[in-house]
Amino acid sequence: xxxxxxxxxxETVIGLFARSPEERESLPxxxxxxxxxxxxxxxxxxxxxxxxxxxxxxxxxxxAVLFTQILDLEGLDVAANVDGLAICSSVPAVTxxxxxxxxxxxGGVPCVVLGPGTRSGMPVRYDNPxxxxxxxxxxxxxxxxxxxxxxxxxxxxxxxxFDAISATGEYLGGAIVPGVAISLxxxxxxxxGLRRVELVEPRSAIGRSTAESxxxxxxYGFAAQVDGMCRRIVAELGGATVVATGGLSQxxxxxxxxxxHVEPWLTLHGLRLVYERNVGPEARGA
Numbered sequence: 001x002x003x004x005x006x007x008x009x010x011e012t013v014i015g016l017f018a019r020s021p022e023e024r025e026s027l028p029x030x031x032x033x034x035x036x037x038x039x040x041x042x043x044x045x046x047x048x049x050x051x052x053x054x055x056x057x058x059x060x061x062x063x064a065v066l067f068t069q070i071l072d073l074e075g076l077d078v079a080a081n082v083d084g085l086a087i088c089s090s091v092p093a094v095t096x097x098x099x100x101x102x103x104x105x106x107g108g109v110p111c112v113v114l115g116p117g118t119r120s121g122m123p124v125r126y127d128n129p130x131x132x133x134x135x136x137x138x139x140x141x142x143x144x145x146x147x148x149x150x151x152x153x154x155x156x157x158x159x160x161x162f163d164a165i166s167a168t169g170e171y172l173g174g175a176i177v178p179g180v181a182i183s184l185x186x187x188x189x190x191x192x193g194l195r196r197v198e199l200v201e202p203r204s205a206i207g208r209s210t211a212e213s214x215x216x217x218x219x220y221g222f223a224a225q226v227d228g229m230c231r232r233i234v235a236e237l238g239g240a241t242v243v244a245t246g247g248l249s250q251x252x253x254x255x256x257x258x259x260x261h262v263e264p265w266l267t268l269h270g271l272r273l274v275y276e277r278n279v280g281p282e283a284r285g286a
Contacts, residue, residue, distance in 0.1 A: 001047075002275060003067065003082045005098065006135060006267045007054055007089035009158040010181070011247055014070065015268040016048040016081075046265055048074055051247070056093045060100035067101075085111040086275035088134035088267070110279045114138060114271060121277050124171045132171065135267050136163050140171045142270030143243045147261065150237040154226055154259065155267075156246035158182060162229050164237060175229055180222050180248055184214070199251065223255035230258035 002017040050070050068078045085102050089095040102111040114134040122141050126132050139153045140163050153163040163174040197211040207213030234240045244259045245266035253259045
């Protein structure tokens with residue numbers, strides 16, 4: 001099975017992929033596996049997933065313990081069940097630690113770290129392709145595979161990113177803005193009279209308390225930002241499918257008119273595709 005690890009600035013998402021129906025059926029709790037999305041439950045799909053805090057100070061040995069423990073919670077053995085590793089990381093320090101984890105604890109397992117020089121199968125048309133984050137490339141590859149091009153990916157995480165993919169499958173570029181959590185934290189730090197609130201849908205757009213006003217501004221304001229940016233990008237593309245992902249996608253997407261599909265595990269799906277494009281059939285045991 002493939003263990004895919006997506007390290008973000010705030011959270012790390014880990015997924016386990018079965019690469020055949022037989023492998024999936026042999027797993028404990030296989031009947032409650034999780035597909036990539038409601039519309040895309042493939043034979044080789046995501047059977048387990050975990051969302052953890054990103055801790056840059058973790059050592060390679062601690063990552064080995066972490067992977068062992070989370071698989072053990074599902075009745076799986078890391079040595080027996082993991083025969084491939086795929087990694088993308090937005091945190092350079094963590095990237096290095098995970099490389100060491102793979103070398104020390106998974107020495108006989110093929111490992112692909114998405115980054116400059118990795119065969120992705122997607123041309124990158126950035127002025128400097130090395131500037132594009134690995135997670136953005138993985139998102140673009142996953143969205144193109146699921147929905148075809150042209151398409152736009154909105155990733156609602158620590159930052160909110162917008163990525164445009166052409167009809168011919170090229171990564172064209174996009175936009176980056178501060179994410180919901182960053183923006184709210186800045187608001188609370190610089191406005192002495194405002195306090196932290198739970199980010200939930202308020203009763204109406206017109207808040208009747210300070211807490212509701214903040215909730216309205218955050219939720220509906222960011223949904224409006226998504227719509228405004230997506231309409232501009234889609235117009236430049238001449239039409240496109242809009243796909244949302246990221247930790248806050250399921251909260252914001254219902255209030256954004258332009259979002260057509262929500263794929264919470266899109267980055268992992270793209271990462272799996274990159275792994276398969278870099279590891280030959282003989283190494284996968286096929």
